[in-house]
Amino acid sequence: MQVEVEHEQDGRRVAEIRSIPGAMAYSATKPEAVAKVEALVLRILADKVEHGEDTPQLARVFSVAV
Numbered sequence: 001m002q003v004e005v006e007h008e009q010d011g012r013r014v015a016e017i018r019s020i021p022g023a024m025a026y027s028a029t030k031p032e033a034v035a036k037v038e039a040l041v042l043r044i045l046a047d048k049v050e051h052g053e054d055t056p057q058l059a060r061v062f063s064v065a066v
Contacts, residue, residue: 001041001056001063002063002064003063011028012028013026013032014026015037017037023044
């Protein structure tokens with residue numbers, strides 16, 4: 001899953017994983033935004049596993065776009 005990070009006009013960074021609906025996090029810095037969205041995705045995937053839903057096959061969980 002690729003983490004995409006954009007710089008908002010108000011100075012915040014937004015990190016998003018487009019392949020996972022709802023996986024978006026805002027923070028003041030790029031590293032913080034990436035860490036927050038990674039943690040969110042892990043919670044989303046854990047919830048899917050707990051409910052017997054399909055999850056992506058993950059050879060490598062995250063990569064950050066530069």
